[in-house]
Structure formats: structure tokens, C-alpha cells
Amino acid sequence: MNDASIKAVLGPTNTGKTHLAIERLCAHSSGAMGFPLRLLAREVYDRVVAIKGEKQVALITGEQRIEPEGARYLCCTVEAMPRTANERAFVALDEAQLSADRERGHVFTDRLLNARGREETMLLGAATLAPMVKALIPGAEISERPRFSTLTHIGPRKLSRLPPRSAIVAFSAEQVYAVAEMLRRFRGGAAVVMGALSPETRNRQVELFQNGEVDYIVATDAIGMGLNLDVNHVAFAGLTKFDGVRMRRLYPAEMAQIAGRAGRHQRDGTFGTLAGGGGKAGPAPEFTDEEVYAIEEHRFAPITKLFWREPEPRFANIPTLIADLERPPEHEALRLAPEAIDLATLKRLAEEPFAGNVRGGGMVRRFWEACSLPDFRQRGPDVHARFVARLWQDLSQGYIGADYVAARISELDNSSGDIDTLQGRIAAIRSWAYICQRPDWVLARDEMASRARGVEAKLSDALHARLTERFVNRRTAILMKSLGQDASILPITLAEDGTLLVEDEAMGKVEGFRFEVDPTANHADRKMLLAAAEKGLPRILGERAEELAVSDMADVELSRGAIRWNGHVLAKLQPREGQVKPALEPSREISALPEKARQALLQAIDGWLEKKLEPLEPLRRMHIASANPEAGSQARALLLNLISGHGFVTREQAGIEHLPKDMRPFLRKIGVTFGALDIFAPLLLKPAPRQLLNSLGIDRRPLQEAMLPVIPDAKKLPSGYRHAGSQAIRLDLAEKIFRAAHEARAKADKSRKFRLDLSLPISIGLEEKNAERLLGQAGFRVQHAKPLAEEVFGPPRPASWEWRPSHRRKQRQRLAQVQPPREGSAFSGLAELLKQG
Template sequence: MSRSDGGLVRAILGPTNTGKTHLAIERMCAHSSGVIGFPLRLLAREVYDRVVKLKGEKSVALVTGEERIVPPQARYVLCTAESMPVPTGTGETLPGDPGDLPRDFAFAAIDEAQLGIDPERGHVFTDRMLRARGREETLILGSDTLRPIIRSLLPEAEIVSRPRFSTLSYAGACKLSRLPPRSAVVAFSAEQVYALAEMLRRFKGGAAVVMGALSPATRNAQVDLFQRGEVDYLVATDAIGMGLNMDVKHVAFAGLTKFDGRRERRLHIPEMAQIGGRAGRHQTDGTFGTLALGSGANPEFSDEEVHAIEGHHFKPLDNVYWRNADLDFTNVSSLIASLEVKADEERLRSAPLSIDLAVLKHLAEDPRIASTPGQQARILWSCCGLPDFRKVGATHHARMVKRIFSYIGEGGHIPHDWFAAEVARLDQVMGDIETLADRLAGIRSWAYIAQRSDWLAEPVRWAERTLEVEARLSDALHDRLTQRFVDRRTSVLVRDIGAKGADQLPVTVAEDGEVMVGPEPIGHLAGFEFSVDPLARHADKRLLLAAAERRLGEELSRRAQKLIEAPDTAFAFGEDGERVGIAWEGHLLAKLAPGRSLTEPAVRTVRALDRLSAPQRSALRGRLEQWLDRQVERHLSPLRQLADSASDPSVSGNVRAIAAMLADAGGHLPRKELMSAIGALEKEDRTALHKLRVRLGPLDVFVATLLKPGAQQLRAVLQAVRDGTQVPLLPQPGASLLNEPVDASGASLAYRRVGKSWLRIDLADRLAAHAMKARGSNADPVDIALATSVGLEEKTLDTLMTQIGFAKEKNAYVWRGHRRKKKPHPHKRRRRKTTRPGNAFADALKDLKR
């Protein structure tokens, strides 16, 4: 078909985001049949899904190198440019075309026709632009740089310019940590893409990754991750510049140079515009700029480049690449010669050596292949069309092509066992990102082969098998990329911290204290203390704490109000290893510090309560002080009465002195420490002490009610607070005699040390009182029944009787009283020994007498 054959030909030219592809879809659906060729398989798939919704599955076909969906009654075909149906009589066929596709369409369109300048694939786009025609209408979609090419090669074509829907403006350089949400970062090597994605994971919670080396399914999954808002950032190679429609607001270039397969060069301005033009969709304006990497060699746009990109002013194309499509299959030599025929048009430039022709030339070095005639030459050329998905180069790729041709060159099929073994070898989802990407490249080759109905005995079966493996590998690669470069929790929190009002994600606190913001756990709330999830990375902990600070205020206020209204049973004493405090459900709410007296410690709330409002924090502290006061009143009211009496001026001085010492000691002291004060007591004083429930025992002075377990526990707590020590371990309640190793500071609260044992004070007092009553008579000073019931051993009893004032003589206890050392008279001075001169012999004699 000549260039001018067919109906109306229109060239729809303009920059990105002008709705060219959308227009082509609308025009195709308005016709009885149509075909559109796209630059990417994933773009063909995206449009296929859209057209299926409009026309139904039975009317729409999808044809790409690795995927083929062709219903019998298909009227609309979406395909890649290489798979696009071309007119018959040219010697060229579709890959694996079984003849079930029509070649006559009412409508035809080729998208991104400016790719005719691409060194590798340009000749394909040029060919489709010149030869693919619809009976009624043909659209050529592309950049405005195509205008002189269209005018020269297709003078009959109508040129329609379309303005960009939104503005694209330069935003300068920006640090990675300050990138605005919905940004795409563009780099030009896999290493830099991975490094930038890792940095964005730390700063922003992650990024989607798009590279040409990924399978279409993986790229789609990563783009969906960005489109759904699970991440706000995308890191990509220049693969995003073609056909990927995303809600990007800003494009940041991490570099402005790339390796194009032959050399490292600076991006051309149209390439910059094609990539930067991804920013801004429909009526939403977009921006582009560079990434400030802080390395001293940051990429920078020139003023000329910025002006051209913002105004869409690009140098028109002088020519496009072309390769002859009228091939001579007489033999391999004539085939190569026909492929290298030069065009007679000035605008058509001979295409560089592409991979298919390079492979053919390499195989032609084999004399047996060079002599391949006619139909076999046609089959050989179709084998050379196998894309080099693995990117191994012409020499290595030619080995695989040669083996395939050895099987099918004479009308045979690829062996089932070899095909199955190669597919099975690739059907493994274990491994890292690079390993899975290599397997995906391999399976895409076999998926392409499976579309060739003339190469395999069971093409439908193997097409399904290879697509299943590709889908599994794509899913696995997507998961690996997400695991490595996306921290969903951090991503959620970054968005949440910037949210306002109703846009905030809900916070939930489970019964076990797990705190979740939206779907992601951020830590654990124990009482009022929030701890970050232990599995969180160190760099993310500050973000999690910020999220808790922002979102837990309502929950903490609810808990505080609940405690303010809670009964006394909700609280208990607790320790945090350093200080004694008041706890709720095992969580410390306040620490106790020394106060005005033993029974009046200071209550200091923990720092976790600082998140509460000042009035609520004050109310909760007042509730804790109230609980502590009630505990003292319940268990230590005698001790409080002693303290009150010690400061009451109406009480006699002797009583005040004893009351003050007892109150300070916690309710009991050895009698010997109070002997002088007791000796000065009058009868009225003793009556007053009796009313205070003070027992002036032979051994100890104590308040009996303070020996109860509750009082002991509270006294231990308050004394530990006052002394700055830990609460001692108390004996079992009700124990009479302690013979096992015990905590001396705990036992001393209610027990008297008797040798190696501890005897409860009130029992020691009863034994001592019995002995004192019997000392003036012939009665046994030992209360045998009580001593036996307590379990006193003989040695322990001897020690106790000695403390009372009895000595054991001939198996009987005799009162000896409490002997005290005589103090020298204060007015009598001891004579000082002196050695007088001349009397040394007398002194020595005295020493001998001694």
C-alpha cells in the first residue's frame, strides 16, 4: 500500500498531556473496526482494558510479542508497533500470525511516531507511519518535531496541533528529603535507581520502582502502588517517559546524561521534555527540576533547555530511520542485501545495525546457513526477530536463534522436552531482585516463542504456561521491590502527619496495647507509656514517636478520665527498679519521693503523663494523692496519730519525745533506745501513750496494730521512699519465727533478732512479760506452752532470755538484771602512769607481781 492509499490521514502533533492517545481511542471506537500500534506492551494492555469496557471482550484483540488474545470476531486490535498488522504483498508477516487477524481496518493509528528517530526501533515506527492505513481514517500521533517529516513524506496528511492541557514549569533543584509528594525521580542506571529508592524509604516511607528491565506486569504493579497512594514517590529510568500515564506532580532529574549503548551523552532537549512532561495530568499543572545530591556535581538545566521545555520549543527532526520492508528471500545473502537497501528519500535515513540484522549477519557466517534458500530464509528471518530480552548481545543471542532455526528450519517444531525444561528452570520465585529480573527476561523470550503457532506443536498450551510463569515471577519481583524499597508503615505515617481533619487515618489501641495507625502497627501502649515497635528500624523510631505524640492524645485523655473516676482497687504500689511509685495494671503512673514525714511522701507523676493537658494531669495527680492518703489512713492511722501528738503542744514533752521517735521509726523501737525517756514518764504520760496504743514492752516499744501484714507492707514502702532504697522482701504474713535466710531490712519491720533467728515482736514481748512477772517468785520464767508453739529451739530461747535479763545456771534461768558498765565519776581523774628516773627496778618488780 502506498503512502497515500486509504482515507483521511491526519497527524495529531503536540507535547505530552495533550490527549492524543485518548483522541485515537475515541476515533477508533467510532469506526466499525480499527487498529492502534503502541510503543510499549504495557500501554497496549492498558488501552486494551479500556476498549474492552466499551466494546466487550469478543470484539477486542490484544497482540504483542509475548501475549496474544484474539477472539474470532475481533474488530478492534491493540498491539505493539512491531506486532501491528501490515498490508499483504510485502513479504512481512506478524510474529506467529496464524492468519486470524484482519489486515483491512476502517481506522488505523500509530502512537509516538517520533520514535522513528530511535536507533534500535525507529525503522519500525517509520514503516508503520508510512504504510499502516485505515480505509476511512488514519491518525499519526507524535511530537510536534515530526512536522517537517510529515510534510515531506506525507504531503496529503492534515496536521493538527494540540496544546498541552496543563503548564509545565521549572522548579529548580530540590533535596531528596524535601521532595514534594507525588514526585517522580529519574535516574539512568539501575544502581542509582536502587540507591535513590532506598534513601526515599528512609526519608519518606518508600518509593515505587520502574525500569525498562522489569517485566510489564511488574512495572504495572509498581505504578499501581504509586497510583493507589501507598507511596508518594516513584524512582524510574527514562522508561516513564513513554506511555505511562500517572498522577505525577513533579519530576526530579537525578542526572542529565545517559549511556545510549555506544557512548555517554547529555540528554537531548526533546528527551528531557518527554520525561519531564510526565508531570501534570489533564488540568493539573506540573513542575520539573533537578535533584540536589550534595556531591558537588549536581545536574543543572541550562537556561536554553528550561526555556525550550517550558514553551515546548524543540528543534524539528531532519530525518527518521528507515529500513526496506520489501524483502528478497531468494537466499540469505539477497535477504541481507534487501534489508540494507538505502531509501531514495532525503528524510529517510538508513537504520543502524539492529539486533535482528546483526544476528542474521552473524548466522550467515556459517556456510550451511548462508546457502539457505527461499522459504527457509523466510523462517530464518522470523527467528532473528526474537527480541533480545536478556540483553546478552548479538553473538550470544545468535546461539539461541540458531538452535531454534535448527529445529524449525525444515518445517519441524521446537522439542517439547527442551522447551519444558527451560521454562521449568525459570519457574522459581526465590532469589533477590537481580536474579528475578534475569529470570523474567528469560521467560519473556519463551513467551514470545510460544506465540509462534508455526514453531510449537502445542502453542496455546505453552503460551498459557509461559504467561503463568511470567506472572509468578512478576509478582515475586514486585514483592521484592516493595519489601526492599517500601516501608508501608512509614509511608502511612508520613502522609498521616501531613493530613488534616477528616483526612487523618484512624488510630486504634488493641486490648493488648498494640497501637495501629490505619492498617499499620506503630508500637505498644502500656499504661500511659508508648514504646516503639521493636521491629522498627532505628531511623524510623523518631517518626513513630511523632505519630504517637500526634495521635494518642485522645486515648490518653480517655484513660486519664477513667482513672480519675476509678475505685481505689484500681491502684497499687509498684517499682521501676529505681523508685517506688503508684501503679495501674502494672504500669507506673507516679513515683514517690521523700516528703514532710514518713506518712506524707511527695507524689510525682511520670513523664508519660506530660502528654495530658495540665488540668487533667493535675486532677490525676490529685486522685493518686487521695488514694495514698486513704492507704495511710487505713493501715497506718496509729502512726499518723503519733506524728500528730509529736507536734501537739498540749501533750507533755516526754510523750512528744517518744511519739516523735516512734513515728520516725515506723512504729517500734528497742526499749533500750528509749530508756531515758521512759524513765522520765509520769503516770499521766503512760496513760496518754496507752491511748495512742503504744506498748512499753520489756524488750520493745511498739504499736501492735502496725504489725499487721497491710501495715507492714505500707511501712516498708514508705521507709524505702524516705531512705531511697528498694522495698524490702517481707516475710510471709503471720509467720512467728524466721529461721531461713531473710531480708534483714524487711524482717526488722516486725521481728526481733534473736541469735540467728527472728522472732515476731509481739511474741517476744509476751515471753518477756511472762519472765519479768516470774522473776521475784519461784515460778518458771519461761512460758513453756508459748515457746513450744512458736518453735523456739533451746539455743534461741537461751539468747532471748539473755536479752530479757536472765542467765542460765544448772539448767535453770536466774535473774541477773541488765548489767551496765559503770561510768567513771566525772570529777575523778585517772592518774597518769609515769616512769620516774631511777625507779626502773621497782617498776619491773611490780610488773612481775602482776
């Protein structure tokens, strides 16, 4: 087509270039405009819709498509911009100087060279692009537009002295957060704009600033790309940035692009640096005289090379595709673009085994389209390549399944987490939004795309809320303008180490929920600050209590009859009659918390304690059974002895001789074992319940934490053990040995003596002599055989055993078998009185 129909409108920011292009677009019967950011594409789309109507305008970006049937006007990102000529009457390319950008420059160069309108083509950009337009499009009409307002350098300004309606520009997320945090503390807050934010979040943050809710906006250099803001002053927090290869100082043209956000239309603007921001890195940044002159007069070194990459490579095979993409340009004004993420991904995946199956022009083209998926997550070439490789597994077969895509989208549908977590999820959902927009990649494309946009909107709302919550304090914004001597209005914060800060002055420390005043904070000139700390404590401690209540309480523990958090007592435990679960007696600090926070914390502690006491379920059942009237007085007496013994009691102390035999099944049902020497609940002899009883302060006897089967003997044994000579054995294992001995006795002939194998107690860990002593407690007596004579050979004779209960045991058995008194006798009357009692 005739180059005379191509117009290059060049000039600095605030010259009305975009406004002019919109007017020309609407004057034609059809048209398309390409923008560097989808945020700008959306902004212009809304303006054109207001003029032409929704049915006439389409919006196409990598992650979103709004395409009414028969739409005549197209607003899109540069990557989505049509390349072929004569399809539309008018075509415009915005920010065309980005053709010199290392990462995306080759895309802009391609559109600059090939995207044409049937009747008119317009290139919008900086004046530094003029030599390249002349070299590459000789017949193009070039016009330069002056800036509507002036830019003036006013030097460095401290953060506390920045004028209202200022934008502070930083070049890392950490620096953005640090500056925004200081503005929140001293000026009531700031809006935050970064390239990593979704367009929805950026729009809502910009609204905070535009609506006057905050007077400051903190941003990365993304602010210089066409965002129309009501900014009077731009302050640079730094003058160096990482460009993907190295740390370097900003070029004067880049400085001007950012500083040009100050002043709109006829209102002049100012720019400067942020004083006091040097810190450990050195002195605060400052512009040189040459840079100030260049920015104020809009005079910059011209662009001498544009980045280029073959826009129409051959798809015969992967090596041919790579060779075409790496082929240098022929025109002297063009330079081969550095290896972008799409080409890096292609090269990595070309080395994988599955790449050998990518054959034919159609499949190679599809493979290249998959590799061209943008790295929204910014995780690096290796991680991105693995993600693309997983997608190709499905794409090589046809389509990505809707169920798989829906599952991935569902995983990201979570609006909890901090700012960085939400930014990561938004970046990930943008990848799936891009995938779902492809016409031939995903089954049920429209439904999946709608889901992805819905999740991105939800995450964007949550991120906006987190940013506003963290960096905007509307109350402080008002109070700082009229701060008097009222201590209650001073900003109070709690540092991570528990230091309570009032206006950055340390007033003391909060340990647990107790505030201890810093002894150095008693000076007269700090009385107001100390009063503010005391007034702010209920709120701060209430927030800490609510945070603890909704946490997993990983740092809460039972210890010495109290519930403790990081060593600080939250509540003491008071035993309750008839119940395992003790009553909570809140500490004085907890009782002083605000009502809502106190109730929430106590309720959370109560629920935590309920779950913690689950190993004591057998003891709880004993409490319930002891209150059951059907148990009978004898069974209740035994249960009360078991409860007071914390799960076990000797037969002598249990009073078992009075227990009716028909009550034993009732007790066994709730976990009670009737042993030869002890009555116990085996489940309560495990490590967890014994440790719990000790931590609750109920069982004050020594604790054997692991409840080992056999331990050395001691004068005061741990709970759940029985003496066995020089050793002690756990009650349930002792009972196992006793039962084995009774079984051996029952299998013997009618003679009283029998043989007993001691392999069981020895395998448990008892020494042979100690096993004999343990069995002796249960009435078993051993008689060792005489040793063999010297001239006799063979195994030693086995020992013989007999069961001889002690005299006291026999007496108890006789008492249990005594006949009831004769009816009508004095003893029968006494027995009746005893029953009634």
C-alpha cells in the first residue's frame, strides 16, 4: 500500500496522541488499535463502546475475548493485533517505541512494518522513534506534538514532605511495599500499582487515588505506560532497575516516560527523587543536570536499532522453525531480538523425547503456539517449559479435557492468603485464562474461559482488599492532619518480636497477652505515647487473641495443670467432680481482653482441649458409668476406686469381693480388665493418656513417657507399673504373664505341680529371677530341680511350679463363700440393715 497513508504521530506523554487516534478510529467505517497493556486496551475499549455501542466494538487480549458478531472496531493487545493489510479501514499502533524493548520489541516491530489499515495507518510513540520510521517506512508522514503542560524538576523531597497527589515510583516489590507502609503510617496510606497485579486490581487501586481516598500512589515503572492519573508530582525512589540482564541506570527517555505522568492537559507537573531512601545501599538517588535538562526539554538520544524476529517462520520441522526464528534481519536498522521466553521454551522442549513425534507443518505450528504461552507466573524458563510440556501431552492428542482444566481452575479458586500468595494465584489463573481463550485448545472453551475470568475477578477483589487493608488507614489519614494532644489518636503498632510501637517509639513488649512497659519509656515527654499504648492495647491484644483463635494452635500445650501458649499461661485447669474434662480458669490477662475476642479465644481453647482429651475416653466412660444407677453400689464403688487411681487399682484396694459376678460384663464393656492382682483399663496404660493425666496435673506420680514394658525398679514407681524384683513391669503385661501361668497350670495333670515356660516374661524384658518374683506375687511358687551329678550328662531338670495362694487370699475366698445368715436370726436383721444403708 502507499506509504503516504501511514502517519507517525510522535511526542512525549500528555500530548493527546491516544485521544487523536481514537477520534480517527471512530471516523472510519472499521478499525483496529493495538496497545502494550490489556489495561490500556480495556480503557480505550470502554471509550469506543461509549461512542459506537457494545455491538460494534470487540476486545481481544491474551486472557479475554469480547467479540460481538459483526463488530467493526477492535481494541487489542499488540500480540493479538491483526497483521494482514486492508482488512480494516484504520489501524493504529500505540507506544511504537517499544519496538526497541528487549523482551517484546520484535512483536512491536512486526506490527510497525506489517499492520496496515486500508485507508489510514497511525503509529503513536516517542519522538526518539523518528529515525527508525524514516529508515523503515520512507514515505510515512511524521508529525510531532508538543506536550500540553510543562515538567519541572524540584529536587529531592522527604517522604513526610511530599506534596499531596504524588506518585512514588520504585523498581522492586520490596521497595514498593516499604514506601507504601511508611505512607500508611505517616500519611494514612497509599494506592499500590505494580505490573504483577491483575488489571482489575490495578483499576481499583487507581480508583482509590483518583477518588481522593488516598493522596499518594506507589508504583513500579508500569505507571509510565499510558495510565492516566491525576498526579501533580512524581518522586523516584530509585534510578536503577534490573532489565532482565543486569542492574542499570534508567535511560533519560525512560525517566521522562515515568515523570511525564505528572501534570495532565494544561496543568503543569513536577518531578524529583525521594530523599532519605539510600540506606545501606548508599546516598539517595539524584538526577544529573544533563538528565534534568533532557526530561524538561524532551530531548533524548534517538533510537538507532529496533529488535526483529522472523514473523512468518517455516513450520516444516522444529529445527527449521528454530533456525528461522534465529535468522538475523537483513535491514541495517533492525537487530535480532534476544532469545525470548517462547523461543527458550521451544529449544528446551525440542530436546525432549516427545519432540521427535512433532512432525508436519500443522503439528509443528501447534507446538510453536503452545511454546508461545506467556510466562505469567515469572517462574523462569525451566519451570515454564515443564508447564508447557504437560499441556502438550493433551494438545498433541487434540484438546485439553474440560475436566482437567476445571480442576486446575478450582485449585486456584481460593481467596485466602497474603498479598504475595494472591498475586501468585492471579498469575496462575491468567495462564489458564489464556489457554481457555485459544479457539482450538480446550473443550467447552466458553464455559472454561468464563470460569477462569470469574476466579480472576474473585482473586482480584481479595487482593485489592489485602492491599487496602495493609497500606491504607483512612482514620490515620484524617487524624494526621489535625493531631493534637489526644493520645488515643496516635498510631500504635505491634512489631513481629512483640515490641509495642507508638509513632515508631518502643513503649514496651507484649509477651503472650501481657504488656510489660519499657523502663526507658518513663520520660515526661513520652507520657502521651505511653498513654496511647495503654489505650491501644485492648485492640492489639484482641486482634492477637482472634488470630490465635482461628489458627491451628500449634504452639498451645498442656503443662503442669495449665494451658500455655509459648510458655505463657492462658488458663489454669480446675478438676470437676464426675468429669474428665476440667474447668477453664482464664488467666488475668485473658480476662482483661475485649469481650468478643475473649469469648472467641476461650471457645477455641475449649474446643482444642476437647480434642486433646480424646485419649482419656475410657476414663470418661468410667465417670458416666459411676453415675449410672443401674451399676449398683458395689460396681460404683469399684469405678470410683479406678477413677481415683487414674485407670488402675489393686484387687486389695478395689473391694472386689463384694462385687456381684453379673456386674463384671457391664464393667468389661466399658474397658475394665479384671486381673490376677490388679483391675485396670488397658487403654489408659498407653503413653498418650498417661502423659495427658500428668500434664493435667491429675496424676502427680512419676511419669514414664514412653510407657516401656519393663523399667528398673524404684521406690516410687511411675503410674501403671508393678514391682518385679530389681525391675518393674507394666500392669497389662504383668497380667499377660499371670494368665499364661494359669493356662499352664490348667493344662497340667491333676497333680498340683506343673511346668512353666518363662520365655514370655523374658521376651518382654524381665530377668528370670525377677519373673519368678513377679509370679510369686500372684501365688506361684517355684521349686528348682537338684543339679545333675557330676558323672551324669544331659539337660538340666526343669523347675516345677505350683500355685499356692497366700493365707490372706484364701481368707478372702472363704469370706466370699460364707453362707448367708439364717432367716429370722439377729444376723439376718443386721444384714438387712446393712443393705438398706
